[in-house]
Amino acid sequence: MHVETDTATNWLRMAARDAREASGQLARMPAAARNAALVAAAAALRRHAPAIAEANAADLAAFDAGRGTPAFRDRLALTPARIAAMAQGLDDIAALPDPLGRVLADWTRPNGLRIQRIATPIGVIGMIYESRPNVGADAAGLCLKSGNAVILRGGSESFRSARAIHAALLEGLQQGGVPAAAIAIPPETDRAYVGAMLGGAGLIDLIIPRGGKSLVQRVQAEARVPVLAHAEGLCHTYVHAAADPAMARRVLANAKMRRTGVCGATETLLIDAAVAPSLLPLLTADLRALGCDFRADARARAICPELPAAAAGDFDMEWLDAVLSVAVVDGVAAALAHIHRHGSEHTDAIITEDAAAAAQFLAGVDSAVALWNASTQFCDGGEFGFGAEIGIATGRIHARGPVGLEQLTTFRYVLTGSGQVRP
Amino acid sequence: MHVETDTATNWLRMAARDAREASGQLARMPAAARNAALVAAAAALRRHAPAIAEANAADLAAFDAGRGTPAFRDRLALTPARIAAMAQGLDDIAALPDPLGRVLADWTRPNGLRIQRIATPIGVIGMIYESRPNVGADAAGLCLKSGNAVILRGGSESFRSARAIHAALLEGLQQGGVPAAAIAIPPETDRAYVGAMLGGAGLIDLIIPRGGKSLVQRVQAEARVPVLAHAEGLCHTYVHAAADPAMARRVLANAKMRRTGVCGATETLLIDAAVAPSLLPLLTADLRALGCDFRADARARAICPELPAAAAGDFDMEWLDAVLSVAVVDGVAAALAHIHRHGSEHTDAIITEDAAAAAQFLAGVDSAVALWNASTQFCDGGEFGFGAEIGIATGRIHARGPVGLEQLTTFRYVLTGSGQVRP
Numbered sequence: 001m002h003v004e005t006d007t008a009t010n011w012l013r014m015a016a017r018d019a020r021e022a023s024g025q026l027a028r029m030p031a032a033a034r035n036a037a038l039v040a041a042a043a044a045l046r047r048h049a050p051a052i053a054e055a056n057a058a059d060l061a062a063f064d065a066g067r068g069t070p071a072f073r074d075r076l077a078l079t080p081a082r083i084a085a086m087a088q089g090l091d092d093i094a095a096l097p098d099p100l101g102r103v104l105a106d107w108t109r110p111n112g113l114r115i116q117r118i119a120t121p122i123g124v125i126g127m128i129y130e131s132r133p134n135v136g137a138d139a140a141g142l143c144l145k146s147g148n149a150v151i152l153r154g155g156s157e158s159f160r161s162a163r164a165i166h167a168a169l170l171e172g173l174q175q176g177g178v179p180a181a182a183i184a185i186p187p188e189t190d191r192a193y194v195g196a197m198l199g200g201a202g203l204i205d206l207i208i209p210r211g212g213k214s215l216v217q218r219v220q221a222e223a224r225v226p227v228l229a230h231a232e233g234l235c236h237t238y239v240h241a242a243a244d245p246a247m248a249r250r251v252l253a254n255a256k257m258r259r260t261g262v263c264g265a266t267e268t269l270l271i272d273a274a275v276a277p278s279l280l281p282l283l284t285a286d287l288r289a290l291g292c293d294f295r296a297d298a299r300a301r302a303i304c305p306e307l308p309a310a311a312a313g314d315f316d317m318e319w320l321d322a323v324l325s326v327a328v329v330d331g332v333a334a335a336l337a338h339i340h341r342h343g344s345e346h347t348d349a350i351i352t353e354d355a356a357a358a359a360q361f362l363a364g365v366d367s368a369v370a371l372w373n374a375s376t377q378f379c380d381g382g383e384f385g386f387g388a389e390i391g392i393a394t395g396r397i398h399a400r401g402p403v404g405l406e407q408l409t410t411f412r413y414v415l416t417g418s419g420q421v422r423p
Numbered sequence: 424m425h426v427e428t429d430t431a432t433n434w435l436r437m438a439a440r441d442a443r444e445a446s447g448q449l450a451r452m453p454a455a456a457r458n459a460a461l462v463a464a465a466a467a468l469r470r471h472a473p474a475i476a477e478a479n480a481a482d483l484a485a486f487d488a489g490r491g492t493p494a495f496r497d498r499l500a501l502t503p504a505r506i507a508a509m510a511q512g513l514d515d516i517a518a519l520p521d522p523l524g525r526v527l528a529d530w531t532r533p534n535g536l537r538i539q540r541i542a543t544p545i546g547v548i549g550m551i552y553e554s555r556p557n558v559g560a561d562a563a564g565l566c567l568k569s570g571n572a573v574i575l576r577g578g579s580e581s582f583r584s585a586r587a588i589h590a591a592l593l594e595g596l597q598q599g600g601v602p603a604a605a606i607a608i609p610p611e612t613d614r615a616y617v618g619a620m621l622g623g624a625g626l627i628d629l630i631i632p633r634g635g636k637s638l639v640q641r642v643q644a645e646a647r648v649p650v651l652a653h654a655e656g657l658c659h660t661y662v663h664a665a666a667d668p669a670m671a672r673r674v675l676a677n678a679k680m681r682r683t684g685v686c687g688a689t690e691t692l693l694i695d696a697a698v699a700p701s702l703l704p705l706l707t708a709d710l711r712a713l714g715c716d717f718r719a720d721a722r723a724r725a726i727c728p729e730l731p732a733a734a735a736g737d738f739d740m741e742w743l744d745a746v747l748s749v750a751v752v753d754g755v756a757a758a759l760a761h762i763h764r765h766g767s768e769h770t771d772a773i774i775t776e777d778a779a780a781a782a783q784f785l786a787g788v789d790s791a792v793a794l795w796n797a798s799t800q801f802c803d804g805g806e807f808g809f810g811a812e813i814g815i816a817t818g819r820i821h822a823r824g825p826v827g828l829e830q831l832t833t834f835r836y837v838l839t840g841s842g843q844v845r846p
Contacts, residue, residue, distance in 0.1 A: 109806070109808055122820055226819075226822075374844075396629070400833060411823060412791050414795075416794075417795060420802055
């Protein structure tokens, strides 16, 4: 089926116009009412769990008729536990502090004019995601809590699941007084709807893509709307000459192997030449015991000849797997130069007991998240205390790093005077 | 002359790569060094004033050979006073507080991990502007002070002036230790360079267009890079039933007529039906005495029959001239509905002595700047106390309203641990 571009564009125009109106209403709802609606939506998800499971079974049946990897099928599947977790996620978001109305700054000018900078919703957010149907519910919860309306475009393979989740959410939210237009999904799976969203300048205020590299790249290349991208995380852990060996072993094992598929996982180990002879064998033995493979430069292989040699380009790989690139470097400046050349300005860590070296590293690296003596896997909204996250931003404006409720707001100025005129 | 797209793209790739390197160096320079370089650049502008004036005279001669408005010619002209003001602007920026390194947030997690959010440069900023050559110097000052490198693309008609200003700035900045690549201008006037900048994803972090509507719209439509747009300001002043009449007269006259060509100028007067019969004749008489013309709805003309009738679409006009649209409304909700329908979410004011009405208005309007009992012309970085501004942002993410040094920064997180690993 091919949907005319006009059909998709017209749908978006109506949906976005109504969504903007709904965002205004959401923004004026007291926090307690927004929270109650989220709790009602969670209850509706639980109530409609059988219908959601049935829709998901149909998605899975269609998937099984095609070709796809087991990993993809697993992401697509909604078990009863996953549906329960989705509902719990909304309850958790309801319990978080209200991100709206925060006074971010407040000052008074010499002429008596008081200026306040106040957190407000962004407006209409377009969420474009793949495979995991629960992302839609999480995103809806975060957007609505922060006063934003959201247009959800999941993958076509999960369309039945997305529609069932949407229907349940809508029922609960409307019981809580949220206008139906605050959460929309396109009526069909055609990619023309993605195109309409990406071209929706003036209709959608922000697009958040969440998925694989090709999805994010397409969104970045085609969007005429601001994008909060969630792209590559080529993260480094740099073990400095003054590292505590036990800490380095513990932290690196976690940074690489706790979960290998997350964007905050370490992909490259940099280790100072001064400690590599004693420490690198221990670090690699620890990781090998956890199932990790290696791609090592010549200096590392001179110390640990059993490590496979790195090929050209290996230091530019975001493995997202149980593979670690390894290079021996000479001090902080060399580590920074390597990160500068190969890194993605996402998350990078130094392990050292030397405060001056740490300061040099932290000032010299321009990553969204720079760590001293901690695992790169802490790059996560939950670990930051945000309660929930919609992704990890890899752009340089509006927000960097974990995107929680605060980052889903913008601000406006309210000026209070007593008849001031400008000279 | 037609420049091959490849030539422009290759130039940009080199310039942006070197600019990114320069931004890193700028960010690591102490504030005192960045300020000293700005002061040296100001001195160089004064020293090279004759060369700048000569280049400007050549631009003006070429302009006179073509067709152009006197207003455009005036914007293009650099008098000795304007060159002096340009230099003073850099001295003023040098004296402002350092926007870098500010700790925007600082908290410690239950596991002992300390998280700091720290202001950092955005990186490489592309400034695309028209006619006024001094915009280049102002933008360069603000960008460099905030640790950003800048690629300046002025109008082709001011190319000789821009090149002379650039040469002077560069001499001063380099004396102050700033790398030359921190401030670049394309080597030719061809529009291919604008195209290369707009397509410079990954090379330029933020494009700031400053100029007329068509320039801003082209940039917004074509950019593959985040844009901090400076678009329409269709600003309203709403005179509520409980307005102090003398204040309403004083504030409205300023909001409309102080300067009519600025984006914060009021374009539409909304006045409550309850006070229109007594107050509208006074307000319009004040403005008429200042040279203002009107476009009034039927209810306003029933009170002041001498006002010209508004045509269809007049309430959607950003006049930027001595013309005021006038409508009579029934209370705050009606005023909000009018602003919602016709406004540009830029700057809107209510004049009232009724705090509840003001609160309803300020909460209901979603403008970047909402004012109570003050002139809309206060929408200005200088009036906000920012010291200087690069423009007024009209988008909804990263920054809204006046853009000063703070808004030219982004942030990153620095996490300090003691060996924490993620569970």
